[in-house]
Amino acid sequence: MKRTVFIIGLGLIGGSIALAIKKEHDVHIRGFDISFEQAKVAMSLKVIDESVLSLQEGVEGADLIIFATPVLKTEQLLEELIQYNLKTGAIVTDVGSTKVRIVNKAKGLQQKNVTFIGGHPMAGSHKSGVEAARSHLFENAFYILTPGQGSDVRSVIQLQNWLKGTKAKFIELSPEQHDRLAGAISHFPHVIAASLVHQIAKIEGEDPLVSRLAAGGFRDITRIASASPAMWRDILLHNKDSLLDLLDSWTEEMQSVRNLIEQESADAIFTYFEQAKQFRDGLPARKKGAIPSFYDLFVDVPDHPGAISDVTGILAQHQISLTNIRILETREDIMGVLRLTFRTEDDRERAQIHLKQELYDTYVL
Ligand SMILES: NC(=O)c1ccc[n+]([C@@H]2O[C@H](COP(=O)([O-])OP(=O)(O)OC[C@H]3O[C@@H](n4cnc5c(N)ncnc54)[C@H](O)[C@@H]3O)[C@@H](O)[C@H]2O)c1
Ligand SMILES: O=C(O)C(=O)C[C@]1(C(=O)O)C=C[C@@H](O)C=C1
Numbered sequence: 001m002k003r004t005v006f007i008i009g010l011g012l013i014g015g016s017i018a019l020a021i022k023k024e025h026d027v028h029i030r031g032f033d034i035s036f037e038q039a040k041v042a043m044s045l046k047v048i049d050e051s052v053l054s055l056q057e058g059v060e061g062a063d064l065i066i067f068a069t070p071v072l073k074t075e076q077l078l079e080e081l082i083q084y085n086l087k088t089g090a091i092v093t094d095v096g097s098t099k100v101r102i103v104n105k106a107k108g109l110q111q112k113n114v115t116f117i118g119g120h121p122m123a124g125s126h127k128s129g130v131e132a133a134r135s136h137l138f139e140n141a142f143y144i145l146t147p148g149q150g151s152d153v154r155s156v157i158q159l160q161n162w163l164k165g166t167k168a169k170f171i172e173l174s175p176e177q178h179d180r181l182a183g184a185i186s187h188f189p190h191v192i193a194a195s196l197v198h199q200i201a202k203i204e205g206e207d208p209l210v211s212r213l214a215a216g217g218f219r220d221i222t223r224i225a226s227a228s229p230a231m232w233r234d235i236l237l238h239n240k241d242s243l244l245d246l247l248d249s250w251t252e253e254m255q256s257v258r259n260l261i262e263q264e265s266a267d268a269i270f271t272y273f274e275q276a277k278q279f280r281d282g283l284p285a286r287k288k289g290a291i292p293s294f295y296d297l298f299v300d301v302p303d304h305p306g307a308i309s310d311v312t313g314i315l316a317q318h319q320i321s322l323t324n325i326r327i328l329e330t331r332e333d334i335m336g337v338l339r340l341t342f343r344t345e346d347d348r349e350r351a352q353i354h355l356k357q358e359l360y361d362t363y364v365l
Pocket of ligand 2 (some may be wrong): 096121123126127185
């Protein structure tokens, strides 16, 4: 008989985990979502095999239970879960972006002969919903697990086996260390991205041209501000202490930058940027999880129908794969600029050679 996996929350992450599990295991995947529409789409995309109408119905006989709901909801649902009959030996996990409060709440499951192991795949997107789910979303990313002190080692290995289709790199942390680090590299940057957008929105009130001019750099640094507000509201509320500490030290840092500018301390400003560049350039290059390594090539293209398909056609002809393509709007009305992103340096070099042969101007920044 097939084993049963029950996923609660059929959005970007729940859907991607379901697809990754299906890739490696012959299982029956049950899903529950508070939005009937999401559950329907998950069924039609074959992300799940069965849609159930309640948590109670879904946990019946499930071998693996995964919470993929916003973190405040996960806490509430864990409390509800404690009331139900669970299969002995079942593994319960979650994918939430915070860990301390969830792991504390899950302590109530200890009396139920199941093992709870907190989880957090450190990759995602600013997109939400099951339509955006992809089986390869977590490839090469870190997948943090926070097993409790008394957790059975075999259950941790079993969970990694269940999740091997994610092709993620598993790492174990305490919930406290997780929340401190995720606060610094993920949660706090999200606040900064949203605040930069608010700043531009305010300026737009005085001068509407500002949004039209907001190009490359601003868009790159604020991409994540387009993510789900409900998800991020919950994360901030859950990781309050880390975020308050980070905000305090950031405020201090901004004050010192302000002083440097006010005093026109050219050398100190240079050093500030130089040190940041050195640290950033020295970060380990990984495809996902932290700061990805990009092999970007910029191409001038005439503002003419067919120009983009001509460029992609040249790449296809030489079997060079792109991981991303973007039209930069900075030179609107004169000549467009395409930003092509490749998986490897070698692909970028080959693309540059072939595009130059076809008389395109290309450059690497
Ligand atoms: N988006 C990311 O980049 C990312 C990455 C890693 C982890 N996470 C974590 O994954 C979780 C899910 O995020 P997502 O990006 O998939 O969000 P999402 O909005 O795409 O999906 C969440 C789903 O949960 C459903 N839901 C909400 N309340 C529910 C309830 N009470 N019962 C059942 N379903 C309910 C929603 O209808 C939605 O379909 C969050 O805890 C988030 O912190 C997100
Ligand atoms: O790539 C993005 O859009 C993300 O925001 C992904 C990201 C992150 O901050 O790195 C967001 C929240 C998750 O908990 C894990 C990953």
